[in-house]
Amino acid sequence: MAEPLFPGTIVSVVGAGTMGSGIAHVAARAGHLVVLFDAQPEALDRARKAIAKDLAFLVSKQRLDAAEAEAILGRITMASDLAATARSALVIEAIAEDRAAKRSLFAALEAIVADDCILATNTSSISITDIAAGLRLPGRVVGMHFFNPAPRMALVEVVDGLQTDPQVAETLIATCKVWGKTPVRAKSTPGFIVNRVARPYYGESMRTLAEGATDPATLDAVLRDCGAFPMGPCELMDLIGLDVNLMVSRSVFEALGGDRRYAPSLVQQELVRAGRHGRKTGYGFHRYGEGVAAPVPTVEPPRGPVPPTSSHPHLGLLEPLVKRIVAGGVEVQHVTSDDRSHLHLQAGAARLMLGDGRTATQRAVEEGDPDLVLIDLAADFARTPRVVLARADQCSDAAWRDAVATFQAGGIDVVRIDDIAGMIVIRTVAMLVNEAADVVTQGIATVEDVDTAMRLGTGWTVPPFDWADRMGAKWVAMVLDHLRNHYGEERYRVAPALQRRRWSGGKFHA
Numbered sequence: 001m002a003e004p005l006f007p008g009t010i011v012s013v014v015g016a017g018t019m020g021s022g023i024a025h026v027a028a029r030a031g032h033l034v035v036l037f038d039a040q041p042e043a044l045d046r047a048r049k050a051i052a053k054d055l056a057f058l059v060s061k062q063r064l065d066a067a068e069a070e071a072i073l074g075r076i077t078m079a080s081d082l083a084a085t086a087r088s089a090l091v092i093e094a095i096a097e098d099r100a101a102k103r104s105l106f107a108a109l110e111a112i113v114a115d116d117c118i119l120a121t122n123t124s125s126i127s128i129t130d131i132a133a134g135l136r137l138p139g140r141v142v143g144m145h146f147f148n149p150a151p152r153m154a155l156v157e158v159v160d161g162l163q164t165d166p167q168v169a170e171t172l173i174a175t176c177k178v179w180g181k182t183p184v185r186a187k188s189t190p191g192f193i194v195n196r197v198a199r200p201y202y203g204e205s206m207r208t209l210a211e212g213a214t215d216p217a218t219l220d221a222v223l224r225d226c227g228a229f230p231m232g233p234c235e236l237m238d239l240i241g242l243d244v245n246l247m248v249s250r251s252v253f254e255a256l257g258g259d260r261r262y263a264p265s266l267v268q269q270e271l272v273r274a275g276r277h278g279r280k281t282g283y284g285f286h287r288y289g290e291g292v293a294a295p296v297p298t299v300e301p302p303r304g305p306v307p308p309t310s311s312h313p314h315l316g317l318l319e320p321l322v323k324r325i326v327a328g329g330v331e332v333q334h335v336t337s338d339d340r341s342h343l344h345l346q347a348g349a350a351r352l353m354l355g356d357g358r359t360a361t362q363r364a365v366e367e368g369d370p371d372l373v374l375i376d377l378a379a380d381f382a383r384t385p386r387v388v389l390a391r392a393d394q395c396s397d398a399a400w401r402d403a404v405a406t407f408q409a410g411g412i413d414v415v416r417i418d419d420i421a422g423m424i425v426i427r428t429v430a431m432l433v434n435e436a437a438d439v440v441t442q443g444i445a446t447v448e449d450v451d452t453a454m455r456l457g458t459g460w461t462v463p464p465f466d467w468a469d470r471m472g473a474k475w476v477a478m479v480l481d482h483l484r485n486h487y488g489e490e491r492y493r494v495a496p497a498l499q500r501r502r503w504s505g506g507k508f509h510a
Ligand code: NAD
Pocket: 014, 015, 016, 017, 018, 019, 020, 037, 038, 039, 040, 043, 093, 094, 095, 096, 097, 098, 101, 105, 122, 123, 124, 125, 145, 146, 147, 148
């Protein structure tokens, strides 16, 4: 185990913008003497004010006493000459996301600092290997990817370039821990862990919109309420900035050799072309501003009467839904049979089943029942305020009404989406698991680090490998196979780490 950097040693931060000022705050709070350098003197002024404001806020919330806050500020020196970084044990670069600027800064730093000084970069998208290439001592260059706002976000991705000395990364991991952060380790790869694994959250969502399956407000509500994601994808892209999100998508797409799985969506490109960049421009997927009502999801109007309902007593994941229907006063007859054709919920004329990546229309033919209605996945069927249903093209209006009325009797709102393969939550979860499994296959990060990164970096309460272990690798791989058959696209190929568990039955988490 490597030792952390000693408190009291000098940590320099180059670039005093949003990230640099936050990182300077973190290092000074951990007891380091901090030198903060920026090419723009005004940036240093702004940084000092921003750090002082953050500290004053912590004092007002009694999380810090005033004397400590003053001492922290006192440990930060603003520098207008890069030479002031000379005695640092660690320099963290947080200048603009520009490859040439970063490479020339690291070359300049190499001539200033001692040979044992660690050189870290907070880049979000540039290869660590590339930044280090050509330096005299490339082994000391490492990624240290903080999240915004750095003082509040616990996650730090510590990223090894191809030439990074493992001891250097381990020293930063140990240092992050004593700074109160949660480090995860990744190999230099486009998007590292969080920005890579999250790509399908945006990509699949925009595909459902492009296919006209639903509208942005409903899509957001479904992924929030059924998928247990803290924010829907459209509201999240609006917050990040559609232009910024598109830039990350493009950079991951290009860096991964133009793999179509990461192709930026036309939906997003058109919004950006129209100047609809999200919250900051007052309009993205949704409208913002004074007096603008929050977007409302579309739900089915009340239907009735409730038809006679029956179900197999062992419906697996769907059992809590049946319990809620029963609690709503619906009599559900149990059909006890070993016959597979009874493994569903029969609401009047409608045969209801959990989706599996096929459309209801295809499955209705394969099940030999035109009145088929599919149910999308929910993280918690016992509590979800809504269920998402898709009906087969052959399904009768009467059967559809029966399906809707049955859930409504259980106090559950029904969202109808068009009959697209994989619905919304199912395809999103399957693709997130698959992306995470690819990261593991390629040795970029461990299963534990991927889930930790997604939990802390995105706030997902059910991170990808928890979903995988809950649903089973076999089920996830089957969904992907169905999506691949349906679209005929490489995009849905199954990652090797998932394929292996599909056949072995093994779980991702030990
Ligand atoms: P920013 O624009 O807020 O700040 C960049 C600062 O660097 C500016 O003050 C600028 O004057 C200064 N600068 C630019 N070139 C310089 C140079 N050659 N020498 C010295 N100073 C220079 O940017 P930011 O959002 O803080 O991002 C900084 C880095 O952190 C980027 O690499 C970015 O990709 C990464 N990052 C950003 C976020 C985020 O959410 N903003 C999150 C993680 C990582």
